[in-house]
Amino acid sequence: MTAPIFVALDTTDLAKAEAWAKAVAPHLAGVKVGLEFFYALGTSGAQRVAAHTPLFLDLKLHDIPNTVAGGLRAVLSHLQPRYTNVHAGGGPAMVAAAAEAVATASPATRLLAVTVLTSLDDNDLAAVGQQGPAAEQVLRLARMAEANGAHGVVCSPTEVAMLRQEMGRDFDLVVPGIRPTGADTQDQKRVMTPADALTAGATALVIGRPITGASDPAEAARAIAASL
Ligand code: C5P
Numbered sequence: 001m002t003a004p005i006f007v008a009l010d011t012t013d014l015a016k017a018e019a020w021a022k023a024v025a026p027h028l029a030g031v032k033v034g035l036e037f038f039y040a041l042g043t044s045g046a047q048r049v050a051a052h053t054p055l056f057l058d059l060k061l062h063d064i065p066n067t068v069a070g071g072l073r074a075v076l077s078h079l080q081p082r083y084t085n086v087h088a089g090g091g092p093a094m095v096a097a098a099a100e101a102v103a104t105a106s107p108a109t110r111l112l113a114v115t116v117l118t119s120l121d122d123n124d125l126a127a128v129g130q131q132g133p134a135a136e137q138v139l140r141l142a143r144m145a146e147a148n149g150a151h152g153v154v155c156s157p158t159e160v161a162m163l164r165q166e167m168g169r170d171f172d173l174v175v176p177g178i179r180p181t182g183a184d185t186q187d188q189k190r191v192m193t194p195a196d197a198l199t200a201g202a203t204a205l206v207i208g209r210p211i212t213g214a215s216d217p218a219e220a221a222r223a224i225a226a227s228l
Contacts, residue, residue, distance in 0.1 A: 003225035005194065006032040006056045006083075007217075008176070008208030012040035014048060021052040023218035024211060027225040030054035030082055032206055043078040055081040056174070056206070060114055062087035065097035072098055076105035083174065083204075085154060088113035088141035092148045099149025110152060112174055113145035118156040118190070135159060142167055152203065157192035164201025176206040180224055183210045195228055 005028040009017040021031045030053045033046050038059065041048075046055060057079060061068045068086060076084075086098045095113060102111045115138040116125065122132035130137055135158075142153045142163055152172025155163055160173055167173075179191040186209055194205055207224065214220035 002027060002029050003194070003228050004029050004198070004202075004204040005178075005221075005224065006030045006054075006174075006204060006206050007211050007221070008032045008034065008058075008206055009049060009212065010034065010036050010208055011212075012036060014041050014045050017041075017045070017049050018052065020212050020217055021049040024221040025053035027218070027221040028053075029204060030056060032056035032058050034058035035060070043075060046079055046081075050079060050081070055079065056083040056204075057081040057085075059084055060087055061085070061098065062090045063094070065090075065094045068094050069097040069101040072101040073105045076102065076109065080106045081109055083110050083112055083172075085112040085114055086150075088115050088145045088150075088153070092144055095145050095148040095150055103149075110172055111150050112152045112154050112172065113141065113150040114154045115141040115145075115159075118177060118188075135162060139163065139166055142171075146171060154206075156190055157197050157200070157202075158190050160192075160197060160200040160202050172203040173201060174204045174206065175202040176208075178205045178207045178210075180210055180227065193227075194224055198228065 007024050009031050011017050099111050102109050116134050125132045138159050154174050157177050175197050177188045177191050181193050185191050211217050211220045
């Protein structure tokens with residue numbers, strides 16, 4: 001059985017991304033491609049890595065409902081990822097339009113909403129006119145996203161236990177900011193180990209550099225899976 005972990009392929013180099021996808025596929029649930037990969041390599045690049053292992057298409061869309069729905073229908077006519085996402089801050093109608101587009105174009109895809117970016121603190125929230133504390137805003141947006149058809153949220157490790165308790169068992173909590181014991185934290189500030197995040201209630205984890213930056217990514221993926 002593979003571990004519920006998606007590896008962040010943060011690169012514009014398709015050969016490198018494909019090599020990482022092949023290396024981790026036997027051990028982990030899939031790979032995540034985000035803005036850096038997708039703007040450089042597009043749907044054809046994403047199809048290439050998705051040929052090796054399931055895909056999390058991390059688009060973080062945020063626009064008027066009609067435009068977000070049209071964008072999703074366009075991309076989902078080429079790809080059927082396990083997960084894709086929008087910003088919850090786009091509002092109820094935008095999340096509902098995204099959910100409808102996903103249900104029609106790729107029914108097996110789970111739609112996630114990004115609540116509060118982990119790069120924002122309470123002062124940053126105030127600067128954009130949002131009411132903190134961040135954890136309360138995360139819960140408010142998670143409830144709104146669920147009510148409008150999202151299947152889950154992307155959240156930080158520090159919010160997992162609270163969201164699992166408040167949102168019930170069927171709501172997906174997909175969690176970045178994960179570091180194996182002893183790993184370099186890099187620019188991630190509030191980190192948790194894979195085992196702790198899953199025990200707290202995460203559905204799936206996103207891990208990048210501890211695997212893609214390792215001298216042997218396949219071995220790093222195997223060791224993380226074995227630690228669970
Ligand atoms: O290399 P690292 O494990 O830090 O990569 C984490 C991945 O998760 C990156 O692709 C990053 O963009 C993404 N991410 C994050 N924090 C969020 C949302 C996404 O680190 N709040």
